Amino acid sequence: MTIFGKLMWxxxxxxxxxxxxxxxxxxTEISQMVSPALIGRFTDVIVSRQMTMHQLFFYAGSILLFSVLMYIFRYTWITHIFQGSALLEKxxxxxxxxxxxxxxxxFYQxxxxxxxxxxxxxxLSAVQRVASGGVLMLVDSIVIIIxxxxxxxxVVDWRLTLIGVLPLPLLAAGVWYLSPKMxxxxxxxxxxxxxxxxxxQESIAGIKAIKTxxxxxxxxxAFDEEIQKTIQINKKVAAxxxxxxxxxxxxxxxxxxxMITYGGSLVVNxxxxxGQLVSFSTYLGLLVWPMFGLGQLFNVLERGNASYMRVQEILSEKSSIIExxxxYDSISHGDVAIQINQFKYPDDQSEVLKDISLNIRAGETVGIVGRVGSGKTTLIKLLLRQFDGYTGQIxxxxKNIKDYKLSAYxxxxxxxxxxxxxxxTTVRDNIRFADINKSQEEVEKAAKMAALHEDIQNFPEGYDTQVGEHGVSLSGGQKQRLAIARALIIDPEILIxxxxxxxxxxxTEKQILHTLKTTRQEKTTITVAHRISSVMNANEIVVFDHGEIAERGRHEELIAQHGWYAQMYEQQQLATTLQQNLEGEGDDDDREK
Incomplete structure (x- = not known):
């Protein structure tokens, strides 16, 4: 019954x-109690052979009347209770x-x-059943029994009643014993x-990889094994x-x-x-539903209690991001200043970022490069306030970004x-997801900036084309450009x-970067990349290595330092040249054929 106490609010x-x-x-229960008494009196009249047409119509009409009233009352109370359970679920x-x-x-990790x-x-469905079927069975069973x-x-006899209900405590003892096990x-x-x-969910989401x-x-x-484990556990529940x-x-x-033995002796004596024995038998029949109803109630309450505890466990968890x-609920145009002394991921003792100092003026473009795992994306996560547990300030x-409301920031x-x-949904609604009221003209403008407009025009239904779940109908490059258009349509102060x-x-990369440079001269752009070509025209390029800034400067300055950046640029240039040569040889072969 503890679940009712937990839901008392x-x-x-x-x-x-x-x-x-x-x-x-x-x-409803009052109406239900009248019929057995009428049936008993009706039986006595028949046994005494004193039945008249007036009495026949009286008893039949009375039983019918109370049955109709019971139907109306039951319908009304069940609709009210189930309306309440729907509100609880909501x-x-x-x-x-x-x-x-x-x-x-x-939390999501x-x-x-x-x-x-x-x-x-x-x-939630299990908890909802407590507020509907649980309340129904609890109150209905108890009231009917009383x-x-x-x-x-x-109506009958107190002695027969006392002896007839004497076995009922055995049921309460059984419930008490089974409750913790259930x-x-x-x-x-x-x-x-x-x-x-x-x-x-994992198998469906990864079906392409599984098949490939x-x-x-x-x-x-693996799925069958999980099913077998679930079946074994549910068998124990059923047992x-x-x-x-x-x-x-x-x-x-x-x-x-x-009833048969003692009640029969009372009739003989x-x-x-x-008629009273018949009434007692009818009343005893009314107790059959409460007995089985208590069994179903036991099931519903224990399942609901277990589910409610699981839900409350989730709701009790606190986000480490404190808003x-x-x-401040509004932000004006301004610079970005990053000063991170140290950052470690929760439950990890190793430093991921150390001594990071960046000052980005409004309108500047900053490129961030480095080896895989060097801390580039981690810095972006801090900038997005996905983690706040660092020493320093952004x-x-x-103003400190922690002083802004999250929605405003x-x-x-x-x-x-x-x-x-x-x-x-459609291509259009994906682009204007951040502001669904954006016009078609604004949607197309963002798509053009992301070099996606021509692709969309070639789609079967243009901007009304359904992209499918997770954008399954689009290529990798189209997905990225659609996401860029979705970010650009709000004209953000900071584009990452x-x-x-x-x-x-x-x-296409060159076209997009050129567009961003010409259209975002007053706004800040931060580009994290592995390809040097994505950042080489930035106002400043920062090279990360093991969570620290190893190099920084403009493209020409970093090339002159002959460090990691220069080596990576040389390797990528060589790879590009080789690819172009191979493509050229392929074209020559085609022409010879």
């Missing part, structure tokens, strides 16, 4: 809805979704997508569902849950045996009439990664390109 918030539902429940779903949006990168989806679907026992005493079993079941959901590498059988085997049904049947059978609620327009940043998420031109050819 919701029941108090919607007490009017539940009070109306419970009021009609009581009216409330928890909104809380969970809002929480997901607020959580930081570390620890939690798998399938597990988070299981919390938002299976777990009203039935009272009716037995008043709670543990349901928790394991929900966790197994999360693992299975995550495996399904010929790992279909291995993946199916425990199935104990309650036979136990309730046994208890009710004992009650019926008592003229202590009660045959200043009183922070400022924009003269992110609004002035356009970020394009190497791999970008595209939504299953994190290896965002890696999938486009040299000619």
């Amino acid at each position: 919701f029941f108090k918030e919607h007490k009017r809805l539940y009070m109306l539902g419970l009021t009609f429940l009581f009216l 409330t928890l779903r909104q809380q969970l979704f809002d929480h997901y949006l607020k959580m930081d990168t570390t 620890r939690r798998r997508t399938g597990d988070l989806m299981a919390h938002a679907t299976n777990d 009203f039935t026992v009272i009716s037995m005493i008043l 709670r543990r079993a349901f928790t394991s079941s929900q966790e197994a569902f999360s693992r299975l959901s995550n495996k399904s 590498l010929g790992q279909e059988k291995q993946d199916v085997d 425990i849950d199935s104990l309650f049904g036979p136990m309730a049947t046994l208890v009710m059978t004992i009650s019926y045996v008592v 003229d202590s009660i009439s045959i 200043d609620e009183q922070g 400022s924009f327009a003269g 992110h609004r002035v940043i356009g970020y394009v990664a190497q791999e970008n998420f595209l939504f299953s 390109l994190d290896d965002a031109l890696s999938a486009v050819d040299a000619r």
